[in-house]
Amino acid sequence: MTGSRGGVLELAVLGSLHETPLHGYELRKRLNTLLGMFRAFSYGSLYPCLRGLLNDGLIVEEEPPAETVLGRRSKIVYKLTAEGKERLQELLTQAGPSAWEDESFGIHFAFFRHTEAEVRLRILEGRRSRLEERLEGVRTALARTRERLDSYTLELQRHGLESVEREVRWLNELIDSERRSTATPRAEEEGAADSDQQQALQEASERAERPESDK
Amino acid sequence: MTGSRGGVLELAVLGSLHETPLHGYELRKRLNTLLGMFRAFSYGSLYPCLRGLLNDGLIVEEEPPAETVLGRRSKIVYKLTAEGKERLQELLTQAGPSAWEDESFGIHFAFFRHTEAEVRLRILEGRRSRLEERLEGVRTALARTRERLDSYTLELQRHGLESVEREVRWLNELIDSERRSTATPRAEEEGAADSDQQQALQEASERAERPESDK
DNA sequence: GTTAGCATGTAAGGAGTTACATGATTTT
């Protein structure tokens, strides 16, 4: 038992249920709104995942309100158990490739509110180096190539490089604002830290708005 | 036989081998340079794929040069057969979801040089509507949501929307330049069409360079 | 009263990855 469903869905489900109890159908809609620009999950993966989490005692069915007719229930609302919350914290504390790779970074970022400041920083930096490696690798491989590429291939390269460079710049802004907000000496308790983050992110957004003096 | 390995690797391999014969190891490096910003393949998928293509007669081992010592050969260089070229054309002619979804669009675009102008246009437009659907879906779902999100979730949304919007603008440029180059009445043969495309893409790049008057 | 959307599930399978195993060839 406690079979560690290594995928990204586990975190997505636990994280969502931590905010509020939900049933499968709506849970999926939430996830596909939250992560819609990056990926989408199907019922065929969600329901088995819920069953697994239920088996492992990480979630339980919530009691339906008293007035519901007994024996008939079409919605199954799940909520986190204590073990579920523990497991979620465990997942949110892992600052490794499983947090900053393409498939997983978005979900980890989405729940940064529940992640320690230190871990947030290491994940952001991890993702940045991952992307920088990628840029490095492709750039040097490209430099070694003597045959010139056709215009479509070139355009694809250009667009790909630009997209990754943009994400690196975005990460730079985020890392800066994280550093700034954790550098403030006061406020190690939860409430104040939260408003610090809010402010820091706002600053980052404002900077990003300005037309960039690139390069 | 002729087991249609539905994945994206088949196209990637056939397309690469169409340009020049290669052995597995180098083929992988090429692919990971070509598509490095989007995805990366491992040997564990490449070699089985090559075996499958060999079984189906789409590729063959190239004869080693005569002076090579007989019976000893560490590199296995593959090249396309006539059937392989046919299959490649078949794959490049399909203008459907299998061409414009996230996992496959890059590879299809990379080989646009070998794709008919009409098909190119339909793939670009297909991808654009796919992305626009995604924008629509998330935007309306977001509008229906009454509870306000935390700053990290918001920032993720913002970044995601922006990235997709950028790709849509990129596609718009590409579609425009495709339209312009196929609209020219002369030149239906290969040579002239090719230089038209080159020019059109250059124009698109130049426009993209200018600071955008956004919105 | 029938379409459309809500709600839950399952079986089969696809498209890859990881980790391992092995050996040749080049570089230091």
Add this chain to the structure above:
DNA sequence: AAAATCATGTAACTCCTTACATGCTAAC
């Protein structure tokens, strides 16, 4: 002669999708 990297391959596994099956509930 050691280390790096070139080169080929396989077995087991992972995570997720597709397609199917079912029934409830609200809207028109």
